[in-house]
Amino acid sequence: MLKINFKNNKVLAIIIQDLFLAFLVLFLIFSLLELLKPRIITNYINLNIFLLLLILLGVIAILFQPEEKKEIKKLNFLDYSTIILFCVLVGVLIFYLIRAVGILSILIGIASAIISCFFIILIYKND
């Protein structure tokens, strides 16, 4: 029998955050697949409803977020390598998607990789 004390906001907050993360990752994967092959997901699932659920979960996750003072994390070599690899992938993906534009697509790809790198490091440091 599952006995979680829902009065303890920490547990509920973790559950909602996990749900939100699962929805977010699925939404990103779905969007990526839709870009690569149109209608692969929207033939079976309404992505607008999915996005609405995601936003709702995001709002609830923010409301249930416990207020804590957090220390700024220090990133190690593995963290930096993972983030850089991820950002390179983002850059390559964006370049691939807009490759028809020409030379500009390379610049946009590099710019998006750098921007996403900064954002991820910023978010990661603040957990």
Add this chain to the structure above:
Amino acid sequence: MKNSNKYLIFFQIILLATAAFLLFFLLAKDLAWDGKLEMQTDFRKFTPFFTILKPQDRIIIGNMAYIQAEPAYFDLYLPRDFDKAILEVEYKNEYNYPIKIGPSVDSDWELKSLSSDLPPDENGFTIKSVDFDLAGKNINNGKLRFIISLPGLLEPDKGVYIKNLKITLLRQPLWQDNIASNLISYLKYVKNQF
């Protein structure tokens, strides 16, 4: 909190498994792993696999689609390569037009008659099915255009009602065909069409 942690990990595993299953299910569905994909429309609005009947000035959409001038067209979106399509049309042909339907082939149409030997139901609707081999059809961007031809339809108030269209697409199931060649043909279709 220790006990809660155990349940939280269990919850996270379930969540991850559900997400992975959903993704796998959608991909399997798009691959038509069982060799069959069924879809239907009443042409009253755009649906994932169908457009509405076109051109719009020849169609009146009320409780059902009413064709007041011919020919009419619709597009079918194919998620992958299929061997055969079976069309099941429910329609009301009060003025007995020799209705023909068919997909686009090169610069022409492969038309098949919809006339039925079966008597219509009490509301005047008849269900008739026709099948088409999909090899060599004009599929562009994953879209195959069909025509509905109604020779003799000249007066807008003497049209034909289309209540429902059900299409069953068939191909070799994933387990019967060589899985690798099945996946390769899917990827080739995606590469060529999108």
